[in-house]
Amino acid sequence: MSFEKFGLRAELLRAVAAEGYKVPTPIQDRAIPAILKRKDVLAGAQTGTGKTAAFGLPVLQLLDRTRGKGCSPRCLVLAPTRELAAQVHANIESLGRGLSLKSTVVFGGVGINPQIDRLRRGVDIMVATPGRLLDHAGRKTLDLSRVEILVLDEADRMLDMGFIHDIRKVLKLLPKRRQNMLFSATYSTDIKRLADSLLNSPEIIEVSASNKAADGVSQTVYPVARTQKRQLLSTLIRTGEWNKVLVFTRTKHGANRLTKQLIQDGIGAAAIHGNKSQTARTRALADFKSEKIRTLVATDIAARGLDIDMLPHVVNFDLPNVPEDYVHRIGRTGRAGATGMALSLVCRDEQKQLKDIQRLLKHDIPVTMMDGFELEKAGATPRPAARPRTNSRRKGYQGRSNAPRARR
Known part of the structure; x- marks a missing residue:
């Protein structure tokens, strides 16, 4: 089955083809329809399974359907490291190349002023690490009151790195009514506790056994x-x-x-x-x-x-x-x-x-x-x-x- 079965816009299908995707991966096959139905999602997915496209494609479709009027982000993706944040942003930019949606990435270790300038020009999707995100919020250079969709990517790693307090601070800055997605390679007690407090009747997706090495x-x-x-x-x-x-x-x-x-x-x-x-x-x-x-x-x-x-x-x-x-x-x-x-x-x-x-x-x-x-x-x-x-x-x-x- 091809990506056409999801009812994605032609621009997204062209981007998918340009990226070389032919058949949806198991996580994409199950997550894309659930997200398009505005369901919360709890997904067990390791890196290399195509999970960025699994949430990126439906997020792009949903945001393109309902144009925003302001310049504040409508989707927030939290990632544990700079490298992952940069990679997720690059993938979303590639998939959304045919749409007029704007995206950006913010993380520490680089100058904050260029990020401030970018935020002032307006973004629809923001990928961020928790620390730099809270830095922007503290400086009043970022307004999170219009976020419709929240994605926690590699949530287990964020908890391992001690980001749980930062995550809770971020959640307080977001509207209470929003769609939430949590992606994690493992399901620890802390992850289950976070999911219970964050997700509303989620679609639970486990595409392969956690903690299993790739066959190849x-x-x-x-x-x-x-x-x-x-x-x-x-x-x-x-x-x-x-x-x-x-x-x-x-x-x-x-x-x-x-x-x-x-x-x-x-x-x-x-x-x-x-x-x-x-x-x-x-x-x-x-x-x-x-x-x-x-x-x-x-x-x-x-x-x-x-x-x-x-x-x-x-x-x-x-x-x-x-x-x-x-x-x-x-x-x-x-x-x-x-x-x-x-x-x-x-x-x-x-x-x-x-x-x-x-x-x-x-x-x-x-x-x-x-x-x-x-x-x-x-x-x-x-x-x-x-x-x-x-x-x-x-x-x-x-x-x-x-x-x-x-x-x-």
């Missing part, structure tokens, strides 16, 4: 001593001739340190995290997408919402403390039906995180051993790197340093 992503664990992780990563990038790899670290400091070490190894790299200026983050992402550098090192918060076409490799340099974040990380690859590889470099003190992840996935992650890289042994000195043994795997890695290696 092959996963593997590399057991390795912590002191050899960087050497193993450099070896994998070189021997595999990887041109584009997204690497996750647990901390900002760790991202900076690893980036510096990779550059010393002769591998082009840049870091992206919350302490980087927006200019630096934008430049790093642009250089990565254009393959001026082949490695982007990121923390979870900075990487949320990154939309990178044809990303073949994701590496967990550090395993995340929250198992669900593993699924979000490896979801950067294998998008839109493509295939990808997700590799995790796991040392002895990350066994609990690995077990929690495998429990969430409901299966063990296969193991790949490499000569010269193994877990620490008492009194042993790590051996120098040797060539990889990529064809030797074991199932259900439990971190035993004396476990036998698979034969060649």
Whole structure:
């Protein structure tokens, strides 16, 4: 079935075709009709499922039907990070290119005056991060009294980042009568509580099992001593001739340190995290997408919402403390039906995180051993790197340093 079945305007159908969409994704198939009927929506959807178009298309249609008279936004989309906000805005602009609706995006880390000028000229749709939105509200440079539609995108991440108080402040600034949508990859107790307070008889949409990795992503664990992780990563990038790899670290400091070490190894790299200026983050992402550098090192918060076409490799340099974040990380690859590889470099003190992840996935992650890289042994000195043994795997890695290696 095509997008024509939704009764979308011709301008939107042309934009959909120009974007290369042919058949609606499951989230689009269920969310678009519900939103067009002015229903509140609670949707379980991960990144890469087409959720921006799932709410963007019907929002554009609804707002185009009822022209506003003022210059204040009629739709507000809240996103947890600058990158996601920018990506959502870019997608909405592309889909609405044939309409006369105006949209803008506001987030921190950049000058506020250009945003103020844009708001003064009037917008229909505003995509924003909570902090900068409240900054505008406090300066009286933004009027939210005419918002008809509210979208909370990646609500679980906003709660994880501590935005619940900011969200509540924003809600107090909005009209009580409005259409609400909440999109979340996971359904925690806090998310359910937020949904109960926000949504009115919502259409509940769960298009796929939460916390499930994409089918096109092959996963593997590399057991390795912590002191050899960087050497193993450099070896994998070189021997595999990887041109584009997204690497996750647990901390900002760790991202900076690893980036510096990779550059010393002769591998082009840049870091992206919350302490980087927006200019630096934008430049790093642009250089990565254009393959001026082949490695982007990121923390979870900075990487949320990154939309990178044809990303073949994701590496967990550090395993995340929250198992669900593993699924979000490896979801950067294998998008839109493509295939990808997700590799995790796991040392002895990350066994609990690995077990929690495998429990969430409901299966063990296969193991790949490499000569010269193994877990620490008492009194042993790590051996120098040797060539990889990529064809030797074991199932259900439990971190035993004396476990036998698979034969060649």
